[in-house]
Amino acid sequence: MTGRLLSIFLILAAGAAAYLLFPYNLAFLTRIxxxxxxxxxxxxILGLAGIATLGQAAMYGAGAYxxxxxxxxxxxxxxxxxxxxxxxxxxxxxVSGAVxxxxxxxxxxxxxxxxxxxxxxxxxxxxxxxxxADGLRGIRPGKVLGxxxxxxxxxxxxxxxxxxxxxxxxxxxxxxxxxxxxSLRGIHExxxxxxxxxxxxxxxxxxxxxxxGAIAGIAGALSAQITQLVSLESFSFTLSAEALIMLILGGxxxxxxxxxxxxxxxxxxxxxxxxxxxxxxxxxxxxxLVVVFFLPRGLVALPVSLKRLAKGGRHAxx
Amino acid sequence: xxLLLNIAxxxxxxxxxxxxxxxxLSVTMGLMRVVNLAHGGFALIGGTLAHWLGTEVGLPFAxxxxxxVAGTIVIAMPLERLxxxxxxxxxxxxxxxxxIGLTFLMIASVNLWQGSSLLSITLPEGLNxxxxxxxxxLTAHRALVIGVGALxxxxxxxxxxxxxxxxxxxxxxxxxxTASALGIDTGRxxxxxxxxGAGLAALGGILGAExxxxxxxxxxxxxxxxxxxVAIGGLGSILGSFVAALAIGMIETASRYLVPDMATIxxxxxxxxxxxxxxxxxxxxxxx
Numbered sequence: 293m294t295g296r297l298l299s300i301f302l303i304l305a306a307g308a309a310a311y312l313l314f315p316y317n318l319a320f321l322t323r324i325x326x327x328x329x330x331x332x333x334x335x336x337i338l339g340l341a342g343i344a345t346l347g348q349a350a351m352y353g354a355g356a357y358x359x360x361x362x363x364x365x366x367x368x369x370x371x372x373x374x375x376x377x378x379x380x381x382x383x384x385x386x387v388s389g390a391v392x393x394x395x396x397x398x399x400x401x402x403x404x405x406x407x408x409x410x411x412x413x414x415x416x417x418x419x420x421x422x423x424x425a426d427g428l429r430g431i432r433p434g435k436v437l438g439x440x441x442x443x444x445x446x447x448x449x450x451x452x453x454x455x456x457x458x459x460x461x462x463x464x465x466x467x468x469x470x471x472x473x474x475s476l477r478g479i480h481e482x483x484x485x486x487x488x489x490x491x492x493x494x495x496x497x498x499x500x501x502x503x504x505g506a507i508a509g510i511a512g513a514l515s516a517q518i519t520q521l522v523s524l525e526s527f528s529f530t531l532s533a534e535a536l537i538m539l540i541l542g543g544x545x546x547x548x549x550x551x552x553x554x555x556x557x558x559x560x561x562x563x564x565x566x567x568x569x570x571x572x573x574x575x576x577x578x579x580x581l582v583v584v585f586f587l588p589r590g591l592v593a594l595p596v597s598l599k600r601l602a603k604g605g606r607h608a609x610x
Numbered sequence: 611x612x613l614l615l616n617i618a619x620x621x622x623x624x625x626x627x628x629x630x631x632x633x634x635l636s637v638t639m640g641l642m643r644v645v646n647l648a649h650g651g652f653a654l655i656g657g658t659l660a661h662w663l664g665t666e667v668g669l670p671f672a673x674x675x676x677x678x679v680a681g682t683i684v685i686a687m688p689l690e691r692l693x694x695x696x697x698x699x700x701x702x703x704x705x706x707x708x709x710i711g712l713t714f715l716m717i718a719s720v721n722l723w724q725g726s727s728l729l730s731i732t733l734p735e736g737l738n739x740x741x742x743x744x745x746x747x748l749t750a751h752r753a754l755v756i757g758v759g760a761l762x763x764x765x766x767x768x769x770x771x772x773x774x775x776x777x778x779x780x781x782x783x784x785x786x787x788t789a790s791a792l793g794i795d796t797g798r799x800x801x802x803x804x805x806x807g808a809g810l811a812a813l814g815g816i817l818g819a820e821x822x823x824x825x826x827x828x829x830x831x832x833x834x835x836x837x838x839x840v841a842i843g844g845l846g847s848i849l850g851s852f853v854a855a856l857a858i859g860m861i862e863t864a865s866r867y868l869v870p871d872m873a874t875i876x877x878x879x880x881x882x883x884x885x886x887x888x889x890x891x892x893x894x895x896x897x898x
Contacts (some may be wrong), residue, residue, distance in 0.1 A: 344703050344858055391886045397702060398645050401838040409834060413874045446711070529830060533710050541706055573718035580711030584704050585696065604859050 296465060299548060303461065307454045318446035324558045325453040326515045329460050331550040333507035336464055338536070340473060341479030341543030343393070347404030348508050349382035350388070350411045352528035353543045355509025356516040356585070357415060363517065368434035374456065374513045374576055382502050384411070389501040393422050405529060412527035427523035431516055441515040442518070449518040457496055460507055464547055468545045476500050477545075484569020537576065541583050543590025552591055616746060617864045623752045624821055625859025630814030632839035633766065633851045634807015640846015641783045642698050642800055649708040649811060650829035650836055651716035651785040652657035656682045657824035658720050666721020667675050679812045686808030687871045690801050692715025698800075713829045731816060737819045755817050762810065763852050769849065779803060783846050844891030853892055 330352055337343045358380030359373040367373075388407045397591050422428050435441045440448045467473045475496055479485045483493050516522045525531065535555070542553020555587045560579070565572035574595060583590070587597065630633040635649040659678035661759035663669045669677065689712075697708045733751055740747040770776035782796050790796045815824065822832055835858075861880055865873040885891075 320853065344705065344706065385705050391882060394886060395889045398837070399841050399885055400638065401645065401702070401706060402834060402841055403882060403885060405836070406882065410875060410878045413878075417871065440763075477890075482617070493774070511734075529833075537710075540703070571718070572715045573721075577711045577714035577718060580707050584700070584708040584711065588704060 295334060299465075300458070300462070302549070305358040307458075311450060312415050317550075318587065320562060322450045322453045322518055322557075323448050323452070323456045324517075324555060326511055327535070327538065327558060328551050329453075329556045330455075330508055330509035331535050331542075331543050331554045332460055332464055332547065333504045333511065334535050334539050335502055335544060335547055335550045336467070336507065336537065337448060337504035339546070339549075340468060340480065341476040341497055343497055343501060344397075344401050346401050346529070346536060347406075347408040348504075348535050349529070350404070350408035351385050351508035351529050352503040352512040352515075352531065353408070353411055353415070353522075354384040355381040355512030356522045357422060357428060357512075358509065358514040359513030360522045361421070363427075363431045365431050369438075370433045370436050370517050371557070373433060373509050373517055374542035377509040377513025377516070378506040379509070381512065385505020386498070386502045389498045389505070393497045393501060394533060405532070406530065408532060412524055415527065415599075417526055422522075426526060427514075427521050429521060431520045431522070433517040433520070435524040445476060445520075446472060449451070453518060455515055456510065460510065461547060461551070464507075467534045469545065472496070472499075480545075483593045491593040532577075537580055537583075537605070540589075542590035546592055581601045612746070613867065617678035617860065617867055619746070619748060619752075620718070621860035622785055622856060623692075623755050623759075623859070624863055625656035626755055627814050627818030627821060628835065628839050628859055629759060629852050629855035630762055631811045631818070632836045632843075632855060633848055634804075634810045636805055636840045636843055636845060636851040637783075637847075638731070638807050639840060641779070641803055641884060642694070644653065645693060645702055645705045645709065646694075646807055647706060647833055648712040648716065649835075650832050651713050652686060652808040652811040653815025653818075653832075654716060654824060654826070654828040656718060656830065657731065657815040658724055658729055659812075660709040660731045660819075661724065661824065663729070664732045671732070671737070675813070675816060679809050681807045682812035683809045685836075687801060687805050693863045694804065695797075695800070696731075711834075716829060718825050723825075728828045729819075731819045731824070751817075751820065753794060757819055758817060761845055762813075763848075765773065766848055775799075775802070812898055840891075841885060842881065842891050844893045847891075847893045850893040863876075 310528065311318075314321060330348065333351070334345070337345055337348070355377030359377040362376035363370075366376075375418065384407075392403050392407070395403060418423055418424070429489050433442055436448060436452050441450070442448050442452075475491055479491070479493050479496055480498050486493055487494075512522075512526060515526070538553040538557040539550055540553070541550030541557055542551065561578075562573065564575045587594065589597070631650070631653050634645060634652075638646055638649075639643060650721045657709065659681045660674050663674045663677050664671070693708070693712065697705050737749070737751040737754060739750050741750055741753050742748075770780060774819070778794045779799055781792070781794060782799050786796060815822075815828075822828070837857050839851055839858055842858065843850035843852070858877075858881075863875070864878050865876040869876055
């Protein structure tokens with residue numbers, strides 16, 4: 293329990309420090325927070341339940357469009373919008389997951405990409421509703437909890453995203469220690485044994501995928517409310533791939549690995565992509581190869597890897 | 611009736627291209643158990659080399675084709691040695707990540723060299739002429755695509771069924787460890803197969819540039835398409851990839867002719883339905 297409190301304290305301190313140190317970069321910091329929520333959702337699906345997916349952007353985009361449309365046509369309240377996003381993400385995950393969770397390996401990875409592509413195609417076709425390639429405009433979220441208005445500098449946006457991120461983190465920390473979370477870990481490590489002790493692997497995987505979808509939907513909803521724009525890019529493969537890279541960079545299955553990986557990745561991105569997006573692809577490509585070959589367990593395992601390397605272990609981290 | 615014939619001809623041409631690009635992917639996945647998302651990158655490299663040889667160096671088309679395919683193979687072989695060989699034993703996810711990283715590097719390199727615009731491949735006069743099929747005109751280029759595709763499947767069949775290399779390759783696909791224990795140099799087979807697959811991808815990429823235009827983002831844009839061919843055909847099955855590529859060519863062409871607004875969605879719906887019913891594909895040798 294003290295560990296939990298300590299991690300909350302550390303996250304709060306980091307959030308406040310970032311706020312004080314970079315007061316002119318709040319939009320970028322908020323972007324990081326939103327990505328952390330998305331990567332956390334991936335950590336539940338991939339790190340905990342071991343479901344390899346490259347289509348997390350599908351649920352993110354669904355949440356973004358749902359929250360955007362909800363704010364325009366129904367109710368501008370941001371928290372209700374988050375719920376709308378979560379429901380949309382969960383619904384999409386449940387429906388697509390019902391088929392996806394029956395497959396595994398290459399087929400699963402490919403189909404998750406395909407689902408995101410179908411969503412992008414639908415959003416592109418339904419111009420009348422989504423604005424097509426121009427993006428969904430005119431989202432005007434109301435005051436957060438009726439108290440704080442979204443301001444021009446982004447102070448409200450930052451703390452709003454921070455609060456949501458912290459809540460998601462805590463919820464996932466509780467889920468990870470719950471019997472359900474433990475059974476997911478079991479499925480990750482040996483599906484056969486879990487079947488043998490009477491667990492319905494398919495149902496648990498589907499439940500995990502749906503929960504992850506809801507959280508990804510929340511991330512999308514956050515981005516729709518704070519940037520006040522939803523574009524087709526929300527469904528892009530690059531987004532799914534980058535989220536995966538951030539998670540692996542930080543380390544899977546530990547939650548704080550998701551935070552660490554996202555912060556570092558986004559910071560590098562901010563510096564490297566400022567000049568040229570294609571040079572950024574060089575950086576990210578090399579970064580991925582380095583992580584896969586030298587840091588297979590991510591940055592959170594770096595101290596252990598170094599220790600082993602110093603002892604003369606041949607392959608660090610394995 | 612004409613409509614059906616049109617769909618058949620265009621679908622076959624499209625299917626042949628998909629087959630040429632995807633067959634290498636299927637064999638390497640079946641043989642080395644590598645989830646190789648960078649495979650489309652070899653078609654991109656081939657296409658870029660062809661663009662360069664054709665427009666900047668100014669070689670005739672036959673030499674362009676030869677040079678670009680050879681160039682791609684020359685790039686693919688050390689890549690197999692240096693990168694792929696190390697990831698064979700990794701988990702699926704690590705393989706996916708490593709090959710995504712490679713794809714990004716390929717995209718960035720092509721962009722650095724040739725920019726991010728469309729890379730056209732100049733065709734000789736003769737290939738732009740049309741051939742009269744009675745019910746429609748067909749460009750000589752498309753006829754060439756179908757012809758080369760047929761030659762490739764024939765050549766692959768001969769190679770696999772009639773040569774010593776083919777026997778060893780099939781043995782290695784069926785059981786890598788046993789094949790290795792029997793004294794087959796699996797490392798060499800891996801490299802040759804990989805090079806062959808990359809070369810075919812380059813060939814397909816160049817010949818198919820009319821249908822799948824080449825630019826730096828090519829490998830990402832068509833990644834799912836190639837993976838679908840492999841997943842439907844079944845990992846490691848050449849005949850499976852061939853049938854799947856033709857079927858996918860037909861289905862996609864048909865949905866473009868019949869329901870142009872819903873083409874992509876119809877296509878994906880059919881694919882997902884099929885894979886949900888048969889997760890191992892048409893004739894998969896290896897569980898995915």
